[in-house]
Amino acid sequence: MRYILQFAVIMGFTLAGELPHLIVPLPVPAAVWGIVLLFIALQSGAVKLSALEQAGDFLTGMLPVLFVAPAVGLMACWDAVAGQIVPMLLIVVVSTVVTFAVSGRVTQAMMRRRKESGDA
Amino acid sequence: MREILCGSAFFPVVLTLAAYALGAWLQRRTGSAAANPILVGALVAGAALTVTGVPVEAYQAGCESFSWLLTPATVCLAIPLYRQFSVIKKDIRAILAGIVSGTAVSLGCIWAMCMVMKLGRALTVSLLPKSITTAMGIVLSESAGGLDAVTTAAIIVTGVLGNIAGERLCRIFRLTDPVAQGTALGTSAHVIGTARASKMDANAGATGSLALVVAGILTALVFPMITG
Structure with a gap:
């Protein structure tokens, strides 16, 4: 259950990142806005690191694997x-x-x- | 057999994970930077596609089921940045100066080389955003009439180059401080370079995350001015 909630928090910030992506007239993708929003939320204390730590570390650990398919492309x-x-x-x-x-x-x-x- | 593999949604995913795992194992065994898991993974997966006769397009379509993890995984780069922010904060001016000068040099260097080699406008604008993350680079390139296949190729080659050669380049240019290493990797080789920085050192990973965000936004701001 803990991981489900953590994943939900992360997906929530991913979704939230799409909002500035729609409003701000710059070709900055949702992923980059997501980093900014999540960082602000963590830094301000609005979200505790423990609310997404393990699922987040799993996902950042997955990053290199996700570039195999584009490289094959x-x-x-x-x-x-x-x-x-x-x-x-x-x-x-x-x-x-x-x-x-x-x-x-x-x-x-x-x-x-x-x-x-x-x-x- | 070929029909089964082409039609399966899981064959591309299993192939990718297995090929990457093989690359990671090879790197541990040899200790060589050239045995890069992304590079080895792509070569092994590409060879497997050729042998089995599965078209690249079918493979990529199959990988989409887990390629969408890329966006939430990138968002999570805020975590290493948050963890180390109190440490890297005192050097924030040095980090920002590195990112700004690196981004300026990147754009200037590509532009000048394209001019000298007479590559033409379409290829020049396709190559200019090659040091930022794919989703951003493609939008910029297309907005100025670039070719997104060329931009994607240049971005991926840049990232994999940074990922493979990162540690060697740090030695060549005598970058001993992890914060400077992270700035260099994030500014020059976006998220794929930052993935390497995270493996090298926690502070390098945090600075890399910051660099890829700032360099990306900076490029998005400057790009329309130089191509307009």
Whole structure:
């Protein structure tokens, strides 16, 4: 019963995420609004972590498995990309690595500076 | 046999879980990042489809029965963020600065490379939103006249790349702090990268969740300005 209730709470926030998705004129999907709403609810104390903890951990643990099917689906869209596969792969790989490096280094550099100046 | 497999709603689900489990086992056995469960799972499942003659479309239709878990599972990324928020909060400015600069560089880098390689507008707008989560990227790409198959492919390849190479990239760029690692994975490789960050460290997972949300919303805001 506990897991059923937990799952119900999670599905409730998933459903609630569809509301801003309909109102706010931005292509932000319900899943992202759902993260925002659930985080606000937890942080404000409106919802206790224990009300969804185990079912939530199970679901986030499932995340990687859920990307197997879309990855297999790449087989089906081969025709759309085959002609430009080399430049596209190059762009995807290079821009991902550059984005990774810049975002990580900027964050790490600013954290170090804050620690050194000691204003915690 | 083929008819039974094509018609079964459970064959695609069982195949996916078994292929992923095989990948996870292989990764534990070899300890290699290249033996990534998503990658191995997709290759094994794809090979099984080819051998059995089940069309990819039938497989994907069958997987929809559990692919819808993706939305509630993504919503639950608020949980690791909430658990670690008190720890990562003190570095919030550094995290946000990393996300903003990473997102700007991502868009600029893709745009510049597309220009240099003369890929044309349709492919350029299809590739621009490739570092954000699929549901968002496809909407953005379509709104500007992109091809959603190309966008989906680019997003998945980006995510799997981040998932596989994440730890190695952290070593190459000397990202030792979990908060910086999470920012990098969430900003560059959205939810699939964040899934890897969660396995590396609790703070990395929390920062990754925050990064994928902020980078996604930021891209949604900026994208219409550069493609308009």
